[in-house]
Amino acid sequence: MPIDALSHPLAVSATPVNRQSPMPAWAQVHRDLKTLIDQVSDIGEQLPTELEMASIYGVSRITVRQALAALAQDGYVERRQGTGTFVADRPALVQHDFGLMTPWRDRFRAAGEEAESIHLVDGEPEPEPAELRRELDADEMDLPRLHLKRLHKVNGRPIGITDSWIAGRAAQALEGRELVEGSVSKTLTKVGIASTQQHHFLEVRTVTRAEAALLQTSEDGTLFVDWSVGRDGGELIETARTVWLGSRVRFHYATPGA
Incomplete structure (x- = not known):
């Protein structure tokens, strides 16, 4: 049955495109639709047509089509040829637990999920x-570095990317060695090296074009960025940057009771 576009919650709550914003029109529509789908839409609900949404947002159909294509790529909507666009039954967010020492891949595998880290071969090391570098001591700046890049997936869906800069003795130990299950920590443990202290710094930013391509998401996606420094006593082992896709990952941590 055709929907009444004017009374549809998306039409009532939509925010028209701001022509003064530096964000492209399609990205504004994509962001607004994603928020509204989370807030006011049910799984399987049909969305207004491209023409109706073009009128709602004050943009062209091509702009709407680009926004919907990005939403489909993110798993928010399902586009059915000749029928319309519908709110998709999205997979549950992947939960990453802070403070747990068990590698995240092992936790997901124990729960029956498929989890893997794929080593990516770079051209020039980043x-x-x-x-x-701001978190390092002066004598740690000039230690030799080995740059490693991995793409993380759960059930075939990309969820994050880690860049690691292995330092000093650890870098020499890993040079030319294949990572065990895509894990730096497991590979280092095999050669008798481990980070016994880890300091993490968390921030939020928008995905870059290169990251969007690897994570198979739109270029206005939000990332959790985890910067970390690992040492064994006073010895620098690894610095790392892990980006987790906000639309696919959430974080959990527990605090002791009072």
């Missing part, structure tokens, strides 16, 4: 970001 330099260690300033955000990490």
